[in-house]
Amino acid sequence: MPAETADEEQPRTLYDKVFDDHVVHKDESGSYLIYIDRHLVHEVTSPQAFEGLKSAGRGVRRPDCTLVTVDHNIPTDSRKNFKSIATFIDQADSRLQVETLEQNVKDFDLPYFGMTDSRQGIVHVVGPEQGFTLPGTTVVCGDSHTSTHGAFGALAFGIGTSEVEHVLATQTVIQTKSKNMIIRVDGELAPGITSKDLILHVIGTIGTAGGTGCVIEFAGQAIRSLSVEARMSICNMSIEAGARAGMIQPDEKTFAYIKGRPLAPKGAEWEKAVAYWRTLYSDKDAKFDREVIIQAKDIIPTITWGNSPQDALPITGKVPDPKNFDDPIARESIVAALEYQGLVPNTPLQEIPVDKVFIGSCTNSRIEDLRAAAKVARGHHIAKNVKRVLVVPGSGLIKKQAEAEGLDKIFTAAGFEWREAGCSMCLGMNPDILSPYERCASTSNRNFRGRQGALSRTHLMSPAMAAATAVIGHFTDIRNFNYKDGVDQPKIKVDDAEESRKLEEAVYENEKRPVSPSQPGETEEEIEEDELEDIPPNEDASTVGSGMEKFETLTSVAAALTKTNIDTDAIIPKQFLKTIKRTGLKEGLFYEARFTKDSNGKLIPTDFVLNVEPYTHAKILVVTGNNFGCGSSREHAPWALKDFGIKSIIAPSFGDIFYNNSFKNGLLPIRLPKAVIKEKLYPLAIAQKEITVDLPKQQILGPDGAVIIPHFEVEEFRKHCLLNGLDDIGLTLQKVQCIDQYEKKRLSKFSFLEGGSRGLIVPVKGAKKSPFGVTAQEW
Numbered sequence: 086m087p088a089e090t091a092d093e094e095q096p097r098t099l100y101d102k103v104f105d106d107h108v109v110h111k112d113e114s115g116s117y118l119i120y121i122d123r124h125l126v127h128e129v130t131s132p133q134a135f136e137g138l139k140s141a142g143r144g145v146r147r148p149d150c151t152l153v154t155v156d157h158n159i160p161t162d163s164r165k166n167f168k169s170i171a172t173f174i175d176q177a178d179s180r181l182q183v184e185t186l187e188q189n190v191k192d193f194d195l196p197y198f199g200m201t202d203s204r205q206g207i208v209h210v211v212g213p214e215q216g217f218t219l220p221g222t223t224v225v226c227g228d229s230h231t232s233t234h235g236a237f238g239a240l241a242f243g244i245g246t247s248e249v250e251h252v253l254a255t256q257t258v259i260q261t262k263s264k265n266m267i268i269r270v271d272g273e274l275a276p277g278i279t280s281k282d283l284i285l286h287v288i289g290t291i292g293t294a295g296g297t298g299c300v301i302e303f304a305g306q307a308i309r310s311l312s313v314e315a316r317m318s319i320c321n322m323s324i325e326a327g328a329r330a331g332m333i334q335p336d337e338k339t340f341a342y343i344k345g346r347p348l349a350p351k352g353a354e355w356e357k358a359v360a361y362w363r364t365l366y367s368d369k370d371a372k373f374d375r376e377v378i379i380q381a382k383d384i385i386p387t388i389t390w391g392n393s394p395q396d397a398l399p400i401t402g403k404v405p406d407p408k409n410f411d412d413p414i415a416r417e418s419i420v421a422a423l424e425y426q427g428l429v430p431n432t433p434l435q436e437i438p439v440d441k442v443f444i445g446s447c448t449n450s451r452i453e454d455l456r457a458a459a460k461v462a463r464g465h466h467i468a469k470n471v472k473r474v475l476v477v478p479g480s481g482l483i484k485k486q487a488e489a490e491g492l493d494k495i496f497t498a499a500g501f502e503w504r505e506a507g508c509s510m511c512l513g514m515n516p517d518i519l520s521p522y523e524r525c526a527s528t529s530n531r532n533f534r535g536r537q538g539a540l541s542r543t544h545l546m547s548p549a550m551a552a553a554t555a556v557i558g559h560f561t562d563i564r565n566f567n568y569k570d571g572v573d574q575p576k577i578k579v580d581d582a583e584e585s586r587k588l589e590e591a592v593y594e595n596e597k598r599p600v601s602p603s604q605p606g607e608t609e610e611e612i613e614e615d616e617l618e619d620i621p622p623n624e625d626a627s628t629v630g631s632g633m634e635k636f637e638t639l640t641s642v643a644a645a646l647t648k649t650n651i652d653t654d655a656i657i658p659k660q661f662l663k664t665i666k667r668t669g670l671k672e673g674l675f676y677e678a679r680f681t682k683d684s685n686g687k688l689i690p691t692d693f694v695l696n697v698e699p700y701t702h703a704k705i706l707v708v709t710g711n712n713f714g715c716g717s718s719r720e721h722a723p724w725a726l727k728d729f730g731i732k733s734i735i736a737p738s739f740g741d742i743f744y745n746n747s748f749k750n751g752l753l754p755i756r757l758p759k760a761v762i763k764e765k766l767y768p769l770a771i772a773q774k775e776i777t778v779d780l781p782k783q784q785i786l787g788p789d790g791a792v793i794i795p796h797f798e799v800e801e802f803r804k805h806c807l808l809n810g811l812d813d814i815g816l817t818l819q820k821v822q823c824i825d826q827y828e829k830k831r832l833s834k835f836s837f838l839e840g841g842s843r844g845l846i847v848p849v850k851g852a853k854k855s856p857f858g859v860t861a862q863e864w
């Protein structure tokens with residue numbers, strides 16, 4: 086372990102400890118190469134990554150650390166008559182994305198849960214369920230809600246597609262160290278208050294940019310008292326608070342949750358793992374850069390009213406009135422949200438009726454969530470005004486479990502629809518969408534415009550609140566709900582139970598197979614604690630991969646945007662994510678704002694700034710609001726900007742993943758204080774004057790060549806890559822000896838992590854041999 090990253094003397098936070106234990110290399114500029122223990126992959130953010138590997142002739146370094154499933158595009162209709170992807174998925178672009186994933190999984194021989202496998206499900210549900218997610222690991226996925234896995238004390242974060250490719254090829258990511266933030270929730274939650282209420286309350290308090298640049302540790306009595314599943318809902322939404330990741334100290338509940346799962350360490354390795362996991366806590370005097378203290382007793386059932394997760398209010402509240410806000414920007418954004426959401430100021434939240442209800446998503450689709458919703462639904466029926474209630478389990482195994490408990494019967498008796506596992510209406514990339522202007526009570530995590538379908542209106546809440554809304558017809562305070570506990574639960578048919586028992590057995594069968602280290606190991610004695618920095622780089626490794634254009638200076642008019650929290654759903658909406666290419670996204674850029682449709686459905690450009698001369702040729706965006714590019718990890722956002730011709734974005738702050746993704750595509754995001762942007766750059770932008778971004782000098786010049794911004798910050802390593810058009814993967818592969826060295830150390834110190842997803846592969850007669858000596862599973 087390099088001395089400067091693991092000073093045992095200094096009190097460290099949970100995040101510091103996990104980070105330090107994964108440093109493969111640190112360069113002089115402060116950029117780290119960190120090892121990734123667990124890589125989850127889904128169909129939306131991987132096609133371009135696999136394509137990149139293929140065109141550069143690269144392989145997947147650790148298939149055993151990789152787990153693939155399909156979730157976003159798939160219909161959640163019954164699979165009873167499922168024959169093939171080709172016949173089951175109607176939407177051509179969705180089908181292509183799923184088929185492409187399956188081809189890639191075959192080509193690279195990766196562990197995969199496809200649609201005929203009952204272990205298939207939402208990627209963030211499947212990882213913990215299988216015991217793939219473990220405390221103290223680094224977990225990544227091309228998906229922003231990877232933060233979910235932090236509930237186990239893992240360092241888990243979303244990455245873009247370029248980084249997916251980087252991890253597949255090198256099993257590492259390049260990282261800068263985040264700041265440490267702690268959110269302590271003191272005292273106990275009142276009865277009936279859930280972790281969803283807690284996290285909505287937190288985001289309502291600190292805002293969607295409250296955690297920017299930080300890894301948040303959630304601590305305190307209220308967090309300790311929560312179940313592991315409830316903790317997952319909290320960490321899941323830490324991305325909605327702008328944080329890189331959320332973490333919770335692992336404890337006895339965590340260990341009990343993991344024990345016995347298919348991929349959990351076994352026997353002596355279990356003991357060794359638990360001994361290590363018990364060291365994963367923030368030291369008493371560890372320093373946090375930010376601290377927020379919340380009183381659990383202040384939290385009551387909470388729902389959102391607007392188009393940002395920070396628009397959270399207690400259920401007893403009223404729709405906000407713009408008149409009560411002095412700040413003109415806040416006022417304007419409330420007016421816009423009210424209009425979009427079709428809400429009248431001062432309406433009590435409990436008087437707002439809904440059209441549909443969605444119970445599911447990686448936030449709230451686990452068995453405890455379904456139990457909570459079923460407890461409410463039991464003995465009731467959906468209200469007359471409610472057109473549809475979808476209950477979508479997070480995985481096939483949760484579905485089986487719920488059915489074994491008879492929850493499906495409770496739901497269907499109440500008029501709710503019982504569906505197959507998938508992302509479903511959370512994002513509407515599949516047939517489960519809302520019609521325009523429909524209002525939905527949703528247990529998901531994002532209420533962005535158009536998220537659940539064009540012009541859809543989303544309100545976030547807990548599963549119990551959503552189920553109660555379905556029954557009552559309008560939002561309601563769950564604390565006053567009339568539970569019908571006395572009603573007999575529908576009996577489970579014996580043959581159903583037998584069927585599900587057989588299925589469980591088949592699924593867990595591979596647990597009995599020995600899990601051995603996947604790489605030729607050395608004994609503990611043979612492994613030295615080398616100074617990893619000292620290993621000479623492998624000069625032969627090619628730096629030519631996808632090949633980036635060089636960035637030096639850029640002169641252009643700048644298009645101005647004045648909104649805050651411009652999320653990546655707004656930059657490129659969900660319907661454009663179904664491509665398997667990196668290009669062709671120009672039209673999709675700011676689609677909802679740039680286009681409207683006439684009565685014949687023809688696209689009409691609006692007066693959005695990028696549709697207006699001379700900004701149709703703008704290469705620079707000047708944004709006056711905070712948190713540009715927040716939300717989803719979709720690299721389609723920088724791809725679309727690049728396709729349009731935008732090469733630099735200047736804003737007061739950025740969503741973390743977007744910021745990272747931009748550099749990977751040769752775009753330069755520049756952070757400047759809001760006041761400076763407003764005073765110096767915004768006037769030039771609206772006056773249609775050209776400005777020059779000079780990266781070598783880190784300056785911005787005005788139209789006459791005079792320096793207007795004498796200095797902007799950019800990390801040395803990123804600057805170097807942009808100036809030279811360097812491909813990260815090639816650079817990392819030059820350090821392959823450091824990665825080899827780290828893996829040797831890992832094999833000894835963290836031997837309980839070896840084997841990874843290998844234990845999941847079911848041998849199939851005649852299937853091809855994988856490089857790790859196991860056979861590929863059936864399709």
Ligand SMILES: CC(C)[C@H](C(=O)O)[C@@H](O)C(=O)O
Pocket residue numbers: 129130157227228229230243512662716717718719720
């Ligand atoms: C498709 C994926 C990139 C995206 C994410 O990163 O979050 C999606 O899961 C979402 O919830 O918006």
Ligand code: SF4
Pocket residue numbers: 156157207228230446447448507508511512529530
């Ligand atoms: S947030 Fe929604 S779309 Fe994204 S991974 Fe979770 S369930 Fe899927």
